[in-house]
Structures are given as structure tokens and as C-alpha cells.
Amino acid sequence: MDRDTLLDEVLAHLAEGTPEAARDASLAAAYDGGDPAAYGLAALADFWLGDFADATRNATAGLAVAEDDRARGLCLAAAALAAGGDIAAPAVDHDALARLLAAADEPSSRWWSAVRYVAAEAALVGARIRDAAQIDGGGPPPGAAWAGHPFATIMWVCQARIAAFSGRIGPAEEILPAVRASVIPGTRLEPVVESVAVLVRGNAGDEETTRLAAEIAAYVPAVPRDFIDSGALLLLSYGAIALYDVRGAAALAFRAGSDEALSRCTLIDRAICFEMFLHAALLEQDEGAVGAWLEALAEIDGHPITTPTVQRARARVALAAGEAQAAIDLLVPSVEACVADERGVEAAEGRVMLGRARILSQDLGAASREFRALVTETDRSGHGSVRRAATAALAASGRRLPPVAGAGWEALSAREAEVARAILAGQEVAEIAASLFLSPRTVRSHVSRVLCAFGVATRVGLLAVVGGTSAASGVSGVSGAAPAAPARAATLSPRQSEVAALVAAGRTNQQIAGELGISVKGVEKHVGDVLLRWNAGSRFELARIWWSLA
Known part of the structure; x- marks a missing residue:
């Protein structure tokens, strides 16, 4: 079987829920045909099954014998993907992978589009979201190159996840139509598409998210088979947690993991879920559970992927204990690390908690400034759930955020x-x-x-x-309202009527002059005449009368 045909077959197996067949076919090609790229495809299948150590071994084996750029590119991307779940994986040469992608002989081909997807997925699950966006944007969308193939949907979903987890919720929503259009009806990928929509809508602040998450979860197998099934449940969980449905989110996350250690989940998913479980335990004031989840977090601490999340989780415990400064000391480096990697959703959550810590320390001014700056940024990106969280946090101090402009x-x-x-x-x-x-x-x-x-x-x-x-x-509902406009206001000339209508529409004299092609002095005279004829004391009163007659 030639390399391109094997790639097509492996991706089809992964999309259809038969990753074991993908791994068997890849290993057979590696052992019998001697194609180093087949090791990279075997590593991809291993990752799909949550066998991260095996994924590392196969990717490493492929790199040891790869002689051409296509094989090296795939095996490097697969090694980076495996490192997202294998805490013992050796360091990956991300710069070498970037050079191979930049020098690709046919960057828009199916082969290099697939390699670019794997590299972007690797950066995403490695919590290097800035890198994921750069890799994904380094050529035509991989999903477009694979249009018509069932795996194209997964590629589009990756693009939407990159935007969503970076906190760019508006752009993520714009990708959703392409994601939905790529789905082959009746396939297992339909719930995945709606799961990513729940992630996006939850972070946008849509209250329907919690109900939708429960409905969509019913279509995912009770026991997840692979990365797609567990990923769908995790996306639903993260959509729910965006609206602080902690218990519902935790239940979905437990379904996604194969055991209490979530050993078949990536490192970032394990860290976020353990933080979520810890949050639930703190809400229930269950000290025993809090201790258990802190211990689980300690086992994955010290890794660049997990450290910012673990710091934020420990800050939750400090806040619950009333230890404001300890929480601040943990949150500041956590937020800085998340911002550096464009982990936008995590950075926003850390900044909300930092504001809460400032309130706890009686530094209300700093807390208010923190929240105002945060919601100014997140309102612009469509990350509406942050405003909800910030509003709730500020409420206890008696302060409020400015309203959403134009809402x-x-x-x-x-x-x-x-x-x-x-x-x-x-x-x-x-x-x-x-x-x-x-x-x-x-x-x-x-x-x-x-x-x-x-x-x-x-x-x-x-x-x-x-x-x-x-x-x-x-x-009518206002006590002591000003008298209504006169039932029979003086008739205006056609020009005066035009000017009055534009004043009522909020135009300045200069704007009115430009629209009507007359001088500003002419506009001023017409406005003065209308004020006199209608016995109005101001432009505002003139506008009120105009609207009452309109």
C-alpha cells in the first residue's frame, strides 16, 4: 500500500471509530513495507486510543529511520502530539517541525495538510495555543484539502477549538458553519460538531448551553472509545463550566476519563478536569475530596503544560481559606504563563480569580480596574461568560461593571x-x-x-x-414625567422638517449641513426657527416633540 493511500485509510479509521484497525494497518506497513512514515501514523492511532507512551515510542522509531521530509514532518508532528499526553516524553524539536512545514514541497497537498493538522492539534493539546494558531494559519485550511473525507470535520473542529480556547469566541462562531458543512450526515461526528458549538456558546455566555450539553451527551457512547468520544464529552464539560455549572461539567468530565486518574486524557485535560473536581469539592466544603484532588494535581505538576492550571487550582484553595495574598502569589504567574501561550479562556478565569483575591484583600480599586480592563477585552472578542463571572465577583463588594455598549x-x-x-x-x-x-x-x-x-x-x-x-x-411609568408634546405643534416648512428630523436622529449641525448641502449657519438658523415654532427649550426637547409626532 502506498503512503498516500495508507494516510487516507488511517484517517478514515480514526473518524469512523476504529483506531485499532488504523494502528494495525500502520504497523504492518512499517514492518513489512519499511515506510518510516507508517510509524508516525501508528503513533497518531496510539494517541487516538490514549496510549501516549506507545505513541511516543512509535514516533521516535519513525524519526530514527526517516530519510525524507514528508516522513520526518509526520513523525515529528506525531511525537509532539504524543507529548501532549505522555508526561515522560522527551523534548520535541518544534523549530525543526516548523522549518519542515515552511519548506513543504506541496503545502496545499493532502499529505502536508494532514501533517499541518497533526502539528496544530499537537500544539493545541500541548496548551501552546499561540503556536497552534500560527501553524493552522500557515496554509489553506486542512479541512478544505480533505473535503469529502470524514476526517475533514475533525480538522475543522480543531480550527474552531483553537479560536475558542484562545478566547476569540467571535471568530470561533464564524468557523462553526464550515464545521457543520463538513459533516457527512449519519456519522458519529455529528455530536462532536455540536459539542464544539456548546463550547463556543458557553463561553459566549449563552444560558442554553447547560441544557444543550446534557442533550448532546446522550448521543456519545457511555464508555468513550477514543479521542473523539472523550473529546466530545470534554468540550461539553468546558462549555458548561464556562457558565459555572460545576457539577454538570464535572459529571461530563468523569465520563470522558477511563479511570479516576483520567489516564487516557491529555495532560491539559487532566489538569483542567482535576481543577474542576477540586472546585466542586470546595463548593461542597468536602475537605477529604479537596485533599484527593490536590494530590492528583501534584502528580502532574511541574510540567509546562500543567503548571499554570495547577497554580490556579491551588489559588482556589487559598481563596476558600481566606488567604488573599497566597492566592495572588499563585495567580500572577499563572495568568502570565497563560497569556504568553494565548490560553485565553484560562487567562480570563485566572484574572477573574485575581480580582476576587483583590476584593478579599480589601483592594477594591485594583479589583475594579482589573475587572473593567478584563471585560473591555473579552466583550470585544465575544467572550461573554467572563462578564457574567466578573459581575458576580464584583457584586459582593457593591460595585458594578459598565454595561455592554449598545446592549x-x-x-x-x-x-x-x-x-x-x-x-x-x-x-x-x-x-x-x-x-x-x-x-x-x-x-x-x-x-x-x-x-x-x-x-x-x-x-x-x-x-x-x-x-x-x-x-x-x-x-407612563415615570412619576412626575414632563408634559407630553403638544398635540398640535406648529407646522414647519419642508426644509425645517428635514432639519428637525435629522436633529431627532442625533445628527450634529455639521452633519446636517453635509447631508442637506447647506451651510452650518443655515442649519443653525433652521434649528433656532424650529425651537421657536415649537416652543422647545433645547435640541433634546425638539427631538422629543419630533418623535411624539413621527
């Missing part, structure tokens, strides 16, 4: 919504303060949050976004 009414508290309705009713700060029994300073703070929530800088802009119908419907 509208849903971003407002009940009191802020009252202030918004009062603004729309035409009340000034002093009137709102009196009617709601607040200080003017507090009202001004609420006004800024209301404007931010609607993504506008002025009250006229707020009217323009909310519109006449919403404004009118909101007025």
Missing part, C-alpha cells in the same frame, strides 16, 4: 431602566433625583450608564436609538 435595555438594572424612562420623558437630572429619591450625583452616574448601554453619547442620541414608540411607551 440596550437588557444591560440595565431596574433602577437604571427607571432613569432611562425618566430621560425619555424629558426630565432633567434634578427632577429625576427628586422623583426617585436619589442624589444628583447618583443620577448622573446612572445617566452615563444608560447612554453607554445604548451606545450613544447624548440624550438626543438615546431618543434616536429608542425611537418614538418606545419613548412614548416608557413615559
